[in-house]
Amino acid sequence: MxxxxxxxxxxxxxxxxxxxxxxxxxxxxxxxxxxxxxxxxxxxxxxxxxxxxxxxxxxxxxxxxxxxxxxxxxxxxxxxxxxxxxxxxxxxxxxxxxxxxxxxxxxxxxxxxxxxxxDRPGLMPILPTFSLEHKHLILMDAGANADTKVENLHQFAILANYYAKKVLNIENPRIGLVNNGTEEGKGNELTKQAYELLKNDTSLNFYGNIEASTILNGLVDIAIVDGFTGNAILKTLEGTARNIFRALKDVLLNSGIKAKLGGLLVKDALGSLRDNFDDTKEGGAVMLxxxxxxxxxxxxxxxxxxxxxxxxxxxxxxxxxxxxxxxxxxxxx
Structure with a gap:
């Protein structure tokens, strides 16, 4: 039991x-x-x-x-x-x-x-993506550590890799490092050093740098980031999704009879889309x-x-x- x-x-x-x-x-x-x-x-x-x-x-x-x-x-x-x-x-x-x-x-x-x-545990939510093939994104760390060392980012990748394999049944998880550009050598000293550690760890399937703008596109299964930035990304994604659906609802209800009729026609589709991006369906954030x-x-x-x-x-x-x-x-x- x-x-x-x-x-x-x-x-x-x-x-x-x-x-x-x-x-x-x-x-x-x-x-x-x-x-x-x-x-x-x-x-x-x-x-x-x-x-x-x-x-x-x-x-x-x-x-x-x-x-x-x-x-x-x-x-x-x-x-x-x-x-x-x-x-x-x-x-x-x-x-x-x-x-x-x-x-x-x-x-x-x-x-x-x-x-x-x-050294430091991380907080790991699982987010829905826009990809039909790769439907989940692990974000690690999403707020447990405001100040992060390069060794922490490496450990976060190892922790998330275990979770993706064992719990989500992803055979060879692709790991991306969130950065301000995709090219090798981009970023601050933290991300530059983390890039080298992740690239040289042969136990990890390191994809390389990814930008926040493509984080939900299914390029990777795991996005590694310091906790301060990760928490900002998480809250931005949640707030953006909430506001987009609220704005759509307001437009459809307050733009005349044609918009209201159109709203009735797309109501089920929008509901399905909203449900697809409900991250609570995956549970909560795991403290790994x-x-x-x-x-x-x-x-x-x-x-x-x-x-x-x-x-x-x-x-x-x-x-x-x-x-x-x-x-x-x-x-x-």
Whole structure:
């Protein structure tokens, strides 16, 4: 039985959306046991009774206003922290939370713990692309590390490569380095040195430099970037997609009868397009480099999005990718 610790109080729509996602996951998968951490009274309002769901009372929550490291150290009974302690103790196999990103990253490092010889874990979302052949893009790192060293970028590539092979079943993932040009020799000192490390690592299928403008075109399976830039790219993509669909809707509804009729004709197609670019279908962002799977679901997750994060956690545990990563790095030095 796969045991998944869930922070029931994290996220904009907690605990209702979290519990709705749990209800669906329990109905869908008969090989999981979910441990919900949070306010029992609030959780039980939405929870469907099931012997494979446990509710464990906690009294504190790490909020968006909290300073992450201080909150993890001071709020000992926070739902996120107590759930992570269960993972560290071996009482659960994975942690899923839609809560404060900084808090979850600090919890992953301070409670779950970093894998030996990994300098800095990365935060890795999986994005939909415009390519019919290569439908997924791994973005690594998307915000765990604002300041990044060249060795970190190399390790991010190795981590993401393991995930792509084991979890996404991509046989020989193509790895690109996000840069301000595609030619070798482009970029700042960080990307120039990272290029050489990636090019000379024969265990990696290094494609070369890629630009942010083509990141979703299917040229690569993995895009390597420092966390500051990666987070900016992620938020730009999310905001652009949201605004494009909002603008289309406004134009179709407010441009006269012909536009409205046209809108009715293309409504299903636009809905399908929007669904294709819903990144919550892939689950959440994985914190790779810690000793157990830690999944960061979207803060605005509804029940369906949180269900997908649980589904992702289950698959990560099944593939044992974290153990493979640990064995690789622990044997390196």
């Amino acid at each position: 796969i045991k998944i610790a869930v922070d029931a109080m994290g996220g904009d729509n907690a605990p209702q959306a979290i519990v709705e996602g749990v209800n669906k996951a329990i109905e869908t998968f008969d090989d999981i046991h979910i441990q919900l951490y949070g306010d029992q009274e609030k959780i039980n309002q939405y929870l469907k009774a099931n012997p494979r769901v446990s509710v464990l009372q906690t009294t504190e929550v790490i909020t968006g206003e909290d300073e992450p490291v201080k909150a993890v150290r001071r709020k000992k009974d926070a739902s996120m922290v107590v759930a992570a302690k269960a993972v560290k103790a071996g009482e659960a196999d994975a942690l899923v939370s839609a809560g404060n990103t900084g808090g979850l990253l600090a919890t992953g490092l301070l409670v779950v713990g970093r894998i030996k010889n990994i 480099g810690v000793k157990a799977p830690v999944i960061k679901a979207h803060g605005s997750s509804n029940g369906e999005a949180f269900y997908n994060a649980i589904r992702q956690a289950r698959k990560v545990v099944q593939t044992d990718v974290v153990n493979d990563i640990s064995n690789y790095f622990e044997s390196e030095k």
